[in-house]
Amino acid sequence: MNDLPTSSRWPGRLALATALLTFPLVFVGGGVTSKDAGMVYPTAPLSNDALINPPGWTERSETFLEHGHRLIGWSVGSAALLTAVTALVVEPRRWVRWLAIAALAAIAFQGSMGIWRVNHDSVRWAIVHGVWGQLCFATVASVALVTSRCWLDRAERVESPLALPLQLTAVVLAICLAVQLVLGVLTRQSAWGFEWHVLGAMVVTVLAGRVCFRVFADLPRSRALRRAAGGLLVLFCLQLTLGMAALAVTGGSSSHVKNPTLVEWVIPTLHVAAGALILATAVCTMLLAFRLVVSSADPSEARQGAEVAQT
């Protein structure tokens, strides 16, 4: 059953559009790092004094990626602003309004950091920019989730005696993925921490397997959670394959590869993009686990929870 008011569907639509725009931003940003093209334009936000169309920017992949990254960044910022304003006007849930504003602030900070990184030619800020970008994507995806119809669909709620272990594992998975993301960015940008990144891959794979197993084994009636867990499973298979392929073509760090071929920069970039998707999916799975799964030890809480769904 869907009880979301018609007027409040707009934040969901706009948040989804923002998330769909943010993903290519993450991919192109990863491409900029893979091609070591972050400094092709010495200053930001203008690219050689042009905001939209600097001369010759489509002629080389390096300029195309960096300026394209800037253009998509402007678009994502605008979309996040629109989402936040719409949420402020029509969204009845206060915490969702704050979440939309937090997403906007995170994206504004991310853009400012990108500008700072270029103007100060700072690799350290490039590392923070790389990590924060993926966290922004997960935040925007969360806004899209909590403003979606499935979030408010009471029929999706299920009871399970294993709710708490599932929720805890999902939280631990999201935290470990964030750490793994930091290790991945460090490996790419500075060639440090490759061994830890591999170890982290093993840990998050085990945790993700556990979350997926619990969802599929214990919660056969929760379609939304099963879809999220299924997506997580597919993404992990893809990510492990891409990770091994990236290792094969770059030796573990993009900073080793000078003048990379198409394969040498696209595969590590896909690895980054899939990592961002995994983090966002894991965060959404975690949120769904808290939202949709109620401990069967206390059935009254399940009923009460369903009634306060709109608060």
Place this chain on the structure above:
Amino acid sequence: MTRQRSTPWLALGTGAVALAVYPASTLAGSLVGKTTFSDKNGPAEGRVKLKLDTDCTAANSGNAVGSEDVIVNKSDGTLRNVIVYVKNAPKRESAKDDETSQESIVLDQKGCTYHPHVLTLMTGRKLTVKNSDRMLHNIHGLPQINPGFNLSQHFGATEDITFVKPEIFKVKCDVHPWMSAWIGVFNHPYHAVSDKDGAYRIDDLPAGDYEVVAVHEVYGEVTQKVTVKDGEPAELSFEIARPKK
């Protein structure tokens, strides 16, 4: 007769003037030598054919261009593009002290490579960076001690840069990732880069005992000692090997 008698006096007079004006050059020696690759830790990297794009290939009239980071002459094993400098040289304040160094040194972006690939200059001396290619380049210097710089240049653009502190650093073009050059900045004039025959020459080095360093961008550095005597060329050659793994 007159001419024969006057010649020694003229030479003596000229010598005295030269001694007064250029005391260092007459009381100094030269340091000459060669830089050679030693294969004791394995062979040198081969010269790689650069993967140029269409515009850069056209800028080179369709000719293949090889990488310049490792160039070993097959005939005698000499190694090009090695910076050789005197480590404990007497310092000078800046290039202003040396009138011959007032003209700027040019780093040209031509055919999507830097010319020269390696250069040295004194602190305070002007480096003119120019773009002779009909395309966009950015010249991105990566110094650790001097302020960093990143200049975007279209065809025909020139820019003057000076450095205030000695260091050796890399310069690259982010638009064309195969393009790189190395700049050695020193606070004295006793430095050189080995040429296409692997030979270098440092002139006007005051007599004394010195430590001399040879630095290669891929194989690192080698230090040797040498004694320079007045008016005599001292010879010092370097064998540079791949670092042990």
